[in-house]
Amino acid sequence: MAGTKEGQTGKPEGDGMPWLEYVAAATGAALALFFASVIVVEAWTGDDSKPDIALQMLSVQPGSGGFAAEILAANRGSKTAADVRVEGRAGEETGETTFDFVPGGSERKGTVVFRMDPGPNGVELRVLGYREP
Amino acid sequence: MLTRTNREYARELARGAAGAILFAFPLMMTMEMWWMGFYLEPVRFLLFLLVSFALLFGLSYFSGFGEDEGWPDVILDALSGFALGAAISAFFLAVFGVITLEMPLREIVGKVALVAVPSAIGAMLSRKQLQSSSGSGGDKAETEAKSSYPAELFLMFGGAVFVAFNVAPTDEVELISHMMTWWQVLMLAAVTLVIQHALVYSVEFAGQESWPEGRRFAFVFFGFTVAGYGVALLVSLYVTWTFGRLDGLALHEVANMVIVLGFPAALGAATARLVI
Numbered sequence: 001m002a003g004t005k006e007g008q009t010g011k012p013e014g015d016g017m018p019w020l021e022y023v024a025a026a027t028g029a030a031l032a033l034f035f036a037s038v039i040v041v042e043a044w045t046g047d048d049s050k051p052d053i054a055l056q057m058l059s060v061q062p063g064s065g066g067f068a069a070e071i072l073a074a075n076r077g078s079k080t081a082a083d084v085r086v087e088g089r090a091g092e093e094t095g096e097t098t099f100d101f102v103p104g105g106s107e108r109k110g111t112v113v114f115r116m117d118p119g120p121n122g123v124e125l126r127v128l129g130y131r132e133p
Numbered sequence: 134m135l136t137r138t139n140r141e142y143a144r145e146l147a148r149g150a151a152g153a154i155l156f157a158f159p160l161m162m163t164m165e166m167w168w169m170g171f172y173l174e175p176v177r178f179l180l181f182l183l184v185s186f187a188l189l190f191g192l193s194y195f196s197g198f199g200e201d202e203g204w205p206d207v208i209l210d211a212l213s214g215f216a217l218g219a220a221i222s223a224f225f226l227a228v229f230g231v232i233t234l235e236m237p238l239r240e241i242v243g244k245v246a247l248v249a250v251p252s253a254i255g256a257m258l259s260r261k262q263l264q265s266s267s268g269s270g271g272d273k274a275e276t277e278a279k280s281s282y283p284a285e286l287f288l289m290f291g292g293a294v295f296v297a298f299n300v301a302p303t304d305e306v307e308l309i310s311h312m313m314t315w316w317q318v319l320m321l322a323a324v325t326l327v328i329q330h331a332l333v334y335s336v337e338f339a340g341q342e343s344w345p346e347g348r349r350f351a352f353v354f355f356g357f358t359v360a361g362y363g364v365a366l367l368v369s370l371y372v373t374w375t376f377g378r379l380d381g382l383a384l385h386e387v388a389n390m391v392i393v394l395g396f397p398a399a400l401g402a403a404t405a406r407l408v409i
Contacts, residue, residue, distance in 0.1 A: 018139040024146060025209040028216030035219075035246040036182055038239055043175035080172040103171035105237045133172045133377075 042078070051081035053102060055125040058109070066115045069123050071097070078104035081130040086110065088125050090118030101133065145260060149214060152259020153221040156295075157252035161225045165302040169376055170244030177375050178243070184371075185250040188294060189214055191287050192257045210257070218253030219245060251298050254291075282356075289361045292405025293368040297398035301372045310389040322392050325399045329365075330358040332403035365398035366391055372398075 058070040069088060075081055084099040095112035102108050112123070137145075160166050173181075193211040223245045226232045232241045300306055313321070334353065348356075369391045373379050379387050 018137050018142040020139045020142045020146075021137070021209055021213065024142075024213035024216050026212075028212035028214065028219070031219045031249075032182070032186065032212070032215055035242050035249075036179060038242040039175050039178050039182075039246075042239060043179065080168075101168060101171075103237075103240050106171070106240055107235070133168060 048079060049077040049104075051075050051079050051102070051104065051130060052077040053081060053084055053127045053130065055086060055127065057120070057123055057125065060118060060120060060123075062117070063113075066113045067117045068111045068113050069095075069118060070109060070111050071123075071125060072107055072109055073099055073102050073127075074107045075102040075104055080104055080133050082133040084130040085128040086112070086125060087128050088112035088114070088123045090114050090116065090122050090124070093118075096128070102130075146213070146217065149217045149256035149260050150221055153218050153252040153256040154225075156255025156258065157218070157222065157248060158225070159299055160251050160302070161222065161229065161231075161248055163302055165304060166248060167226075167231050167244050169302055170247045171240045173243065173247070173375070173377065177377070178246075181375050182246065182250075185253075186211070186215075188291055189253055189257060192254065192291055195284065195288060195291075210260075214257040214260075215249065215253045217256040218251075219249040221256075222248040222252045251295070254295050258295075285357070286360065286364060288405040289364045289402035290368060292401035292403070293365045293398040294372070294401070296401025296404075297365075297368055297372055297394055300397050301369075301394055302376060306373070306390065306394050307378055310386065310393040313389060313393070315385075318389050318392050321396060325365075325392075325396050326358065326362055329362055329399045329403040330354060332400070333357060333361070333406070361402045362395070362399055365402045366395045368402075369394040369398045 052075065054074045054076055056072045056074070058072050060067050060069045062068075069090075071086065071088065073084060073086060080101055080103045081099075082101050084102050085096060086099070087094055087096045093114050093116060095114055097110040097112050099108045099110055112125075114123075189211040190207065193207045193214065223232070226244055226248060232244055310318075334357075370379075370387075373387075373390055373394055378390060382390070
């Protein structure tokens with residue numbers, strides 16, 4: 001096989017190994033080590049704390065369906081929380097939203113909609129519950 | 134001594150990239166796959182990367198390029214296959230919006246690393262599969278030389294992992310195993326075994342095994358088909374465990390799920406010879 005190919009192109013190189021091959025392999029090795037080390041760090045630091053969801057109001061925008069209160073759910077724990085249900089309360093009104101997943105150390109955005117303008121500080125947010133993935 | 138120019142090697146890389154896309158796009162577009170990327174247990178994730186690398190090195194040894202000679206080249210090919218797999222996965226996950234710069238490093242790495250494995254396998258396989266047929270004669274002779282019994286089992290392992298992987302992350306595997314009753318599970322196991330035997334020895338696909346000379350049915354059936362099914366079940370057990378599907382399950386539920394995933398795994402094991 002090698003012989004025929006060489007014959008076809010007629011361009012044999014000195015040591016028979018193109019430098020591109022080393023570049024590609026070195027990239028693969030570097031990526032693999034990097035991926036592994038990111039996960040090793042997670043395993044090593046022993047941080048397998050339970051999900052801890054912190055909620056924060058970002059903004060209130062009037063929309064066609066009412067007033068959309070954008071919220072940020074940040075998981076301060078290291079484990080993933082699934083089906084995170086969040087309730088927002090503004091006076092007599094309540095609204096809710098669900099996040100499929102909030103991975104450990106990550107943030108996800110969502111929106112709770114109210115009929116009346118709750119104002120920037122008028123929304124009380126609460127996590128109703130979540131489960132393990 | 135093999136001689137390749139940079140230009141030829143670049144073309145091989147392009148072939149590998151095409152294979153990575155073709156073989157792995159279903160998994161890039163499977164949401165459970167993305168989720169696994171961030172919620173797999175670190176220890177299982179690491180173990181999985183190790184097993185995957187062993188598989189890549191093995192595949193590189195058995196298929197890689199027909200021109201492979203010696204371990205340095207086997208290792209270089211496996212590593213470059215992983216580089217391709219990771220690059221292709223990262224690119225498409227970014228294009229699909231599955232990974233964004235706002236996500237923490239761990240989430241991005243998890244998603245890319247997990248999808249990179251099937252992509253890398255695709256890249257390795259395609260280098261041989263999509264190669265123009267010139268010189269495949271010598272290639273074949275070399276492959277034949279490597280077909281010892283442990284080599285057969287390894288190839289079955291590779292095929293099982295690769296095919297099982299395509300459905301293993303989905304919720305359907307779990308759902309199906311919950312919906313089946315005990316006699317349906319037994320029937321699936323029996324049918325899997327029959328199909329596997331037929332795929333390897335009877336249906337006469339190109340690249341199919343020829344019946345070992347002078348061997349009786351029992352020898353072939355137990356030595357290859359049943360052994361292959363065993364490999365498929367072990368792969369199925371390992372993969373479902375890695376993906377956390379077995380946690381908290383009763384023993385008979387575990388058996389159900391392993392047999393359900395054992396079906397695609399066995400198809401992969403049986404057709405490994407056709408693909409690899």
